Amino acid sequence: MPFLVLGIVTAAFVISHSTQGDPLVSILGDRQMDNPEIVAAAKARWGLDRSLTEQYFIYVGNLLTGDLGTSIRTKQPVSQDILTRLPATLELVCAAMLIGSGMGIVLGVLAARFRDRAFDHFSRLFALVGSSVPVFWSGLILLFVLSVKLNWIDGPGRLDSRTIPPESITGFLTIDSLLRSDLAMFGEALQHLALPAFVLGWAVTGIISRLVRASMLDVLSQDYILAARARGAREGRVFFHHALRNALIPTLTIIGFSFAYLITGAVLTETIFSWPGIGSYAVDAARNLDYPAIMGVTIVGGLAFLFTNLVTDVVYAVADPRISVQ
Amino acid sequence: MMSEPLLQVSSLTVTLPGGAGPLHAIMDLNFSVRRGGTLGIVGESGSGKSITMLSVMGLLPRAASVTGSVRLQGREILGLPNAELARLRGKSMAMIFQDPLTAMNPVLTVGVQVTESLRLHDRSLSRRAAMDRAAELLETVSIPDPRRRLGQYPHEFSGGMRQRAMIAIAVANSPALLIADEPTTALDVTVQAQILDVLQRMRERLGLALVIITHDLGVVAGTADRVAVMYSGRLVEEGDVTTVLAAPAHPYTVGLLAAVPRIDRGNTRLLSINGSPPPLSNRPKGCAFHPRCSVAQDICRSVTPSLQAVGSSQVACHFPYGAAEASRP
Numbered sequence A: 001m002p003f004l005v006l007g008i009v010t011a012a013f014v015i016s017h018s019t020q021g022d023p024l025v026s027i028l029g030d031r032q033m034d035n036p037e038i039v040a041a042a043k044a045r046w047g048l049d050r051s052l053t054e055q056y057f058i059y060v061g062n063l064l065t066g067d068l069g070t071s072i073r074t075k076q077p078v079s080q081d082i083l084t085r086l087p088a089t090l091e092l093v094c095a096a097m098l099i100g101s102g103m104g105i106v107l108g109v110l111a112a113r114f115r116d117r118a119f120d121h122f123s124r125l126f127a128l129v130g131s132s133v134p135v136f137w138s139g140l141i142l143l144f145v146l147s148v149k150l151n152w153i154d155g156p157g158r159l160d161s162r163t164i165p166p167e168s169i170t171g172f173l174t175i176d177s178l179l180r181s182d183l184a185m186f187g188e189a190l191q192h193l194a195l196p197a198f199v200l201g202w203a204v205t206g207i208i209s210r211l212v213r214a215s216m217l218d219v220l221s222q223d224y225i226l227a228a229r230a231r232g233a234r235e236g237r238v239f240f241h242h243a244l245r246n247a248l249i250p251t252l253t254i255i256g257f258s259f260a261y262l263i264t265g266a267v268l269t270e271t272i273f274s275w276p277g278i279g280s281y282a283v284d285a286a287r288n289l290d291y292p293a294i295m296g297v298t299i300v301g302g303l304a305f306l307f308t309n310l311v312t313d314v315v316y317a318v319a320d321p322r323i324s325v326q
Numbered sequence B: 001m002m003s004e005p006l007l008q009v010s011s012l013t014v015t016l017p018g019g020a021g022p023l024h025a026i027m028d029l030n031f032s033v034r035r036g037g038t039l040g041i042v043g044e045s046g047s048g049k050s051i052t053m054l055s056v057m058g059l060l061p062r063a064a065s066v067t068g069s070v071r072l073q074g075r076e077i078l079g080l081p082n083a084e085l086a087r088l089r090g091k092s093m094a095m096i097f098q099d100p101l102t103a104m105n106p107v108l109t110v111g112v113q114v115t116e117s118l119r120l121h122d123r124s125l126s127r128r129a130a131m132d133r134a135a136e137l138l139e140t141v142s143i144p145d146p147r148r149r150l151g152q153y154p155h156e157f158s159g160g161m162r163q164r165a166m167i168a169i170a171v172a173n174s175p176a177l178l179i180a181d182e183p184t185t186a187l188d189v190t191v192q193a194q195i196l197d198v199l200q201r202m203r204e205r206l207g208l209a210l211v212i213i214t215h216d217l218g219v220v221a222g223t224a225d226r227v228a229v230m231y232s233g234r235l236v237e238e239g240d241v242t243t244v245l246a247a248p249a250h251p252y253t254v255g256l257l258a259a260v261p262r263i264d265r266g267n268t269r270l271l272s273i274n275g276s277p278p279p280l281s282n283r284p285k286g287c288a289f290h291p292r293c294s295v296a297q298d299i300c301r302s303v304t305p306s307l308q309a310v311g312s313s314q315v316a317c318h319f320p321y322g323a324a325e326a327s328r329p
């Protein structure tokens, strides 16, 4: 585990420092680049006068104390920037995960139940569209139709632009508003969350529903299903009590993997829906060659991926009695 | 109605969909099982034994077309709606399968699966009462420490213990008919005899009738009172166990018997019939056994023999042993 983390940090460092651009340009602007004194001062200020190896060890050393450096663009500590924006992304990704796996499981189960019938074909098409149409495309279209044309839902952002965001408790607007029993705020937050979460979740529905379907069909052909029928279980019980649980176990892995996809997909979704999360922060950081911010985001993303893998393994072990939790 | 058998199967014909047209898996099968009796169904793998008994249970895939008649306790059950059949399965008739490793749901405890069998047929039974009853059942099939065992998952059971548990599940509601499809094939030799013993004990104790499917005539000899020999979807010989084993009339039965290892012969090498059963899609004309039969004549290649009485048995062969002995020079 610690090696994996160090690996992520190193990879992030190498990748972000192998870009062509010069961060000094974004720090100072074009005009001041001609002034050698200012350039030298800025180099010293941002540690760019040291060798890359030195920079690397300084960075890792700081990291151990929780210091991700200072953002070149916002001039704020990167860790603080990330902490204020993380809840927005987590809320989006979690909601997308719920919608994506919820739709995927329901579609997959029904597709297996009505195998080769109309519903199966419909779910295949729905899955295909979701996973092949890029998030920015489906996001823009849906936003345009549902919000601009039909005015059914509110526009982008986490809340209406007129609403003053409430003080954060968990940072999840839906949860915070419920904790405060503020139903109006809850409705508003939910309405803003629904579309980006759906668009993002739709992208992973396909792979999940296909896997659930295949897994259900495989399980339904097992001997223990025949044995359940032989003791008098009706079809509904066979399907949900005996088959579904077994079919969902292999699905857990793919749901875990989908998380990684959602984290990357969040970058585009946040940009389109003006979602003030890590994704849009990462885009801004990249545009400005803001190394500390880029590295911070990469490391947090990598950690999130490691964490989901860990959670997947644990859930897997809990769900499948044949695997013991060590 | 005194002499009415517990299970009466008449003109059973099963057709399965196949890539190149329908496959006739079972053709015009007739047999019966009396109350408390034990019928052994014998035949090589692929002869249609499982399909026969699955169609009795109503457990064949929907795509299979089943015709004929299956009467259980005097009632026609072929073609009953699935909900009606589900009420009979596990209650009046039960079935255990070849591989106990795959026949138990891996994510449900043994206790859940045993009590399911009880509670599906008795809605008023409480969870706790069902557990008590389940513990008794495990005890009857000689599983030690039943209380603890009920809380365990199938993978914590050995193969033999799982098959015992499957028997406990099957007999939970004292069915009149228990079908055991190759119940010992997947088990260690040492465990096989124990499982057969448990089945016999259940039969005596609960007065149920037993149908044991096997490809091993040795199993039949030790357990059954009647035997039905199947080949390529048809019944080829049916009769009393002692008669059939002592004086088999069908050349296929003779071949199967020769394949049983016997200690009283100096040579214990397995003698078996040459070749293997034909695929359903390419069944030979006339007697399906003729390419492998050492006494086949021309008529065997064109005319399918029908079942006829030979002594006390029923045999489908143009030249059965026993009857033929007199006419053969």
Ligand SMILES: Nc1ncnc2c1ncn2[C@@H]1O[C@H](COP(=O)(O)OP(=O)(O)O)[C@@H](O)[C@H]1O
Pocket: B016, B017, B023, B025, B043, B044, B045, B046, B047, B048, B049, B050, B051, B052, B061, B279, B280
């Ligand atoms: N679902 C199925 N579709 C097509 N053919 C099948 C199916 N199930 C079994 N068969 C064929 O039916 C024949 C009889 O099978 P089975 O009853 O399982 O034989 P046994 O139990 O005697 O070994 C075999 O040739 C087998 O290949």
Ligand code: SF4
Pocket: B250, B251, B252, B287, B288, B289, B290, B291, B293, B294, B295, B296, B297, B300, B305, B316, B317, B318, B319, B320
């Ligand atoms: S009918 Fe002919 S081929 Fe078939 S078993 Fe009898 S003798 Fe052999």
Ligand SMILES: [Mg+2]
Pocket: B046, B049, B050, B051, B181, B182
């Ligand atoms: Mg079989």
